[in-house]
Amino acid sequence: MNQPHQRDITLLFSTRIIRLFCYGFLSVVLALYLTETGFTEKMVGLLFTLTLAGDAGITLWLTTHADRFGRRKTLLVGALLMLGAGGVFIVTHNIIILMAAAIIGVISPSGNEIGPFLSVEQAGLTELIPNEKRTKIFAWYNMLGSFATATGALAGGWLAQILQGNGWTKLEAYRFVLMGYGLGGLLLLVLFLFVSPAIEVRHVSETKHALGLHQSRKVVLKLSALFALDAFAGGLVVQSMIAYWFHVKFGVESGVLGSIFFGANVLAGISALLAVPLAAKFGLINTMVFTHIPSNILLMLVPLMPNLPLAIGILLARFSISQMDVPTRQSYTMAVVAPDERSAAAGVTAIARSVGAALSPTLTGILFSIPALFSAPLFLAGGLKIVYDLLLFREFSAVKPPEEKK
Numbered sequence: 001m002n003q004p005h006q007r008d009i010t011l012l013f014s015t016r017i018i019r020l021f022c023y024g025f026l027s028v029v030l031a032l033y034l035t036e037t038g039f040t041e042k043m044v045g046l047l048f049t050l051t052l053a054g055d056a057g058i059t060l061w062l063t064t065h066a067d068r069f070g071r072r073k074t075l076l077v078g079a080l081l082m083l084g085a086g087g088v089f090i091v092t093h094n095i096i097i098l099m100a101a102a103i104i105g106v107i108s109p110s111g112n113e114i115g116p117f118l119s120v121e122q123a124g125l126t127e128l129i130p131n132e133k134r135t136k137i138f139a140w141y142n143m144l145g146s147f148a149t150a151t152g153a154l155a156g157g158w159l160a161q162i163l164q165g166n167g168w169t170k171l172e173a174y175r176f177v178l179m180g181y182g183l184g185g186l187l188l189l190v191l192f193l194f195v196s197p198a199i200e201v202r203h204v205s206e207t208k209h210a211l212g213l214h215q216s217r218k219v220v221l222k223l224s225a226l227f228a229l230d231a232f233a234g235g236l237v238v239q240s241m242i243a244y245w246f247h248v249k250f251g252v253e254s255g256v257l258g259s260i261f262f263g264a265n266v267l268a269g270i271s272a273l274l275a276v277p278l279a280a281k282f283g284l285i286n287t288m289v290f291t292h293i294p295s296n297i298l299l300m301l302v303p304l305m306p307n308l309p310l311a312i313g314i315l316l317a318r319f320s321i322s323q324m325d326v327p328t329r330q331s332y333t334m335a336v337v338a339p340d341e342r343s344a345a346a347g348v349t350a351i352a353r354s355v356g357a358a359l360s361p362t363l364t365g366i367l368f369s370i371p372a373l374f375s376a377p378l379f380l381a382g383g384l385k386i387v388y389d390l391l392l393f394r395e396f397s398a399v400k401p402p403e404e405k406k
Contacts, residue, residue, distance in 0.1 A: 024152025045365020063347020157258020
């Protein structure tokens with residue numbers, strides 16, 4: 001790997017770390033902040049749905065044009081949208097304005113990736129590394145991102161609690177956390193300016209294609225449908241909503257919530273790295289499916305626990321294997337498409353996930369508002385994810401990436 005490429009890889013890893021720190025920083029307090037401003041649970045769920053739906057539309061347009069418009073330019077636009085959304089959430093409580101900012105801007109209610117960044121960075125990294133190292137690089141990329149989310153959740157939760165302990169109101173403390181999110185968007189904007197043209201696609205097909213796809217369209221659309229199902233299930237249990245579930249069910253305060261999700265995301269990051277030797281031995285699809293199923297069984301066990309320590313223990317056990325499918329999924333998608341389709345393929349599959357995830361927080365908000373169904377989202381999410389795993393194995397177990405054909 002030559003020196004200029006190493007510099008670009010370092011920059012893309014740095015932007016991933018900063019961004020995921022900000023997403024984690026915000027996620028623990030976002031639902032608490034909105035309810036503190038007077039939002040009902042249903043309104044919070046609706047706002048999160050609009051956030052994810054808006055992200056789906058804008059990110060689809062950006063990523064399917066990124067290989068022609070320029071990957072670096074696309075990343076800069078994403079940073080501006082993140083900075084703008086953070087700013088609006090700080091200065092107003094008006095539901096209409098917040099919904100508009102949620103639809104147009106980039107703000108993460110889940111602690112997970114949102115916006116065009118992941119798709120374009122994946123495509124850029126794939127230009128810089130050989131096939132044999134792709135899954136390993138993506139695993140490190142995901143692990144460091146999970147660690148950043150974990151650290152952000154810990155910092156955001158405890159910062160809000162410490163500020164309240166020093167006389168700040170809850171609203172003031174949560175708003176201060178939002179300021180940190182906006183600052184992260186500004187820092188990303190600066191760093192993306194230093195990324196080189198090496199991340200751009202070398203040869204672009206001259207013919208214009210729908211969604212930026214040509215020879216890989218069928219595979220990408222099939223993967224997208226399956227990923228949408230997985231993401232719909234995941235959207236039922238976004239980190240902000242899980243934090244709220246623990247707060248209501250067990251009376252957990254923001255600092256302890258931050259600690260719980262710090263541990264959860266650290267374990268998730270380690271699980272992403274452990275996927276590398278498993279994928280090398282058993283293959284990408286097998287690793288995705290047969291680590292994901294037990295993870296989702298554990299998710300369904302969380303609400304069955306009689307006390308807080310056991311609920312936390314099962315949640316952490318779930319996170320310890322929950323991310324093994326992520327670097328393998330990303331690596332697989334990049335492997336089975338042509339180079340000039342990579343941004344579009346990553347974008348279309350990511351958008352399918354965003355659309356799937358966008359529909360479900362509203363349902364979670366409704367279920368949370370019905371006492372008898374308060375824990376239903378966790379059962380529903382785990383069950384649907386297992387259905388996804390079985391369908392994925394049936395459709396793609398025979399479709400091998402280049403490194404598995406040797």
